[in-house]
Amino acid sequence: MIFDGATPEKSLTGWGRRHRFAGSKDRAAIRDHVFQALRCRASYGWLGSAETGRGVMLGAMRAAGQVDEMFSGIAHAPRVVEEGEDARALEDADRATKNDMPAWLLPYFDSALGDDSDGVMEILKTRAGVFLRVNAARTDTMEMIDVLAQDGVTAVPVADIKNALQVTENERRVAQSDAYLAGLIELQDASSQHAMIGLGLTAGQRVLDLCAGGGGKALAMAALGADVTAHDIDPRRMVDLAPRAERAGVVIETVSTDQLSTLVPFDVVLVDAPCSGSGTWRRTPAAKWDLTPERLLELTQIQDDVLAQAATLVGSDGTLAYATCSVFDVENIDRIQDFIKTQGDFKMVSKTLRRPCAGGDGFFIAQLCRTA
């Protein structure tokens, strides 16, 4: 089903409903298998002789050295390996298959990451870490480690990011923990937290989060003391923002597109642009197989449009920050260069690309100001 285009989340929820005997631990284990199979769909398919559900799972078991044990044909186990399903070595596969990436995307990784390209794609085959942002206005990061431990969650500080914790045990318990329900922590990737701190916001600065979505960045900026206004072209995406802000003890006004012109100028406008999400494909592995050249082009056009809109909303001494969770130049530096060429009166003052790694997702952010 998923290989035919059904979304993994919906398919897994549907499976859980149809198989009530499966408890929460079984469902979580199945989810992990499905997501790992999606991350490694091509290489597992190669190892299992076919890019089908059976072939990919056979390849997964071959990679884990558990074929005889799992493909035993006994009771509910899959039937034994048949003719035509012989093992083959991954060394004999092409580069795209080895890297579990659609072949057309390889040049995008190569041009952005050079010699690190294969290493980054290798990382995208693994599970991402879980990170928390501690609400520093209401609690202390070290104290939060003890509070989470009482709910069975183990977390450790993140070296270069103030108020960030990485969950090292029982991440599934976070969303039910007292600390989470009381708004003392938020789930937020380390790279996003790093980028928001890097904006250097000062208390009371008027900030517009132009593409606010669920409000992760808006909440982080409000926690840093900024006076945040949130907007999204699709207001339904912001429905969780008010309860999340209330839980965190901050005020974030959400506004419609029509209201924006009455609120200008802002000191800072953040464009957290819709993108391919290539830096986060560990978390959403189906997305790398679903992306098409046409959709990537469409995204770059949306990115140009949002940047142009943002330029009309930022004050003359203000900062325009452009961010994506993609590593591709075509969604990052190329967009900034085209914007500067078209607008004429902006210059880039900084840019940072964090690559997907053990310490967080891939994330790009550039800050611009006006030249005159």
Ligand SMILES: C[S@@+](CC[C@H](N)C(=O)[O-])C[C@H]1O[C@@H](n2cnc3c(N)ncnc32)[C@H](O)[C@@H]1O
């Ligand atoms: C990357 S997501 C935002 C994630 C969010 N900032 C967060 O931290 O959770 C991009 C958002 O941009 C919104 N969007 C797309 N086109 C837009 C436009 N032209 N103007 C404003 N928002 C737009 C989408 O609806 C989506 O919610």
